[in-house]
Amino acid sequence: MLKIGSYEFSSRLLLGTGKYPDFDIQKQSVEVSGAEILTFAVRRMNIFEASQPNFLEKLDLKKYTLLPNTAGAKTAKEAVRIAHLAKASGLCDMIKVEVIGCQKTLLPDPIETLKAAEELVKLGFIVLPYTSDDVLLAKRLEEIGCHAIMPGASPIGSGQGILNPLNLRFIIEQAQVPVIVDAGIGTPSDAAIAMELGADGVLLNTAVSGAKDPVRMAKAMKLAIEAGRLGHDAGRIAKNEYAIASSPIEGMSIG
Numbered sequence: 636m637l638k639i640g641s642y643e644f645s646s647r648l649l650l651g652t653g654k655y656p657d658f659d660i661q662k663q664s665v666e667v668s669g670a671e672i673l674t675f676a677v678r679r680m681n682i683f684e685a686s687q688p689n690f691l692e693k694l695d696l697k698k699y700t701l702l703p704n705t706a707g708a709k710t711a712k713e714a715v716r717i718a719h720l721a722k723a724s725g726l727c728d729m730i731k732v733e734v735i736g737c738q739k740t741l742l743p744d745p746i747e748t749l750k751a752a753e754e755l756v757k758l759g760f761i762v763l764p765y766t767s768d769d770v771l772l773a774k775r776l777e778e779i780g781c782h783a784i785m786p787g788a789s790p791i792g793s794g795q796g797i798l799n800p801l802n803l804r805f806i807i808e809q810a811q812v813p814v815i816v817d818a819g820i821g822t823p824s825d826a827a828i829a830m831e832l833g834a835d836g837v838l839l840n841t842a843v844s845g846a847k848d849p850v851r852m853a854k855a856m857k858l859a860i861e862a863g864r865l866g867h868d869a870g871r872i873a874k875n876e877y878a879i880a881s882s883p884i885e886g887m888s889i890g
């Protein structure tokens with residue numbers, strides 16, 4: 636079970652809802668992924684205008700927990716304002732804090748992210764900040780009361796996979812709240828590695844929505860995340876410098 640604040644989920648895949656070729660493919664991808672948490676940019680939605688086109692309109696929203704995100708915010712103040720909008724729409728009291736500090740790399744601004752997260756925790760939101768893979772910043776975010784930490788694997792949409800597995804491992808080792816690897820996942824094996832490292836979940840979007848066959852990729856991601864988790868829980872063997880025979884013959888008499 637993935638527990639975030641008072642919420643519990645059986646799927647450890649969190650899926651983004653943007654950039655699909657069309658809404659039917661989005662719907663099928665979401666369904667086969669088994670994801671229970673869907674994230675969306677509040678700024679992209681006409682949350683108060685039922686008559687306006689809505690990019691979540693094909694989805695049966697009763698089946699999912701919506702995780703609004705503050706994409707588009709460049710300051711803590713903007714992120715807090717977007718979070719208030721999301722809460723006022725009654726969609727969910729969880730918020731993914733995303734405060735981007737650089738438009739070219741889309742890397743998060745650590746100071747504004749920390750400020751926004753701190754304020755939103757105080758206001759009673761369930762706060763999931765998207766952060767870099769900085770180990771000490773992850774610690775600070777947990778200390779101020781964030782309910783999960785979402786370190787990036789690599790820049791959003793880059794599909795480069797996990798650039799610094801050691802940092803992710805340190806973040807995971809020290810965390811008492813769920814760690815959800817977010818952004819930069821390119822392939823199912825990237826997602827599996829995140830889970831093998833001990834992550835509690837993976838949030839991804841582009842790897843599925845931009846795949847040649849998004850529906851198949853959504854299924855592959857589901858299976859990879861399940862396999863990675865299973866592998867982690869099963870406990871990997873130690874790495875050895877030299878070979879160790881798989882079928883030991885010591886003590887056996889060979890005629």
Ligand SMILES: CC(=O)[C@@H](O)[C@H](O)COP(=O)(O)O
Nearest residue numbers: 651791792818819839840841
């Ligand atoms: C949808 C969302 O929240 C993105 O900002 C997220 O970080 C996913 O990144 P990828 O598209 O690289 O998976």
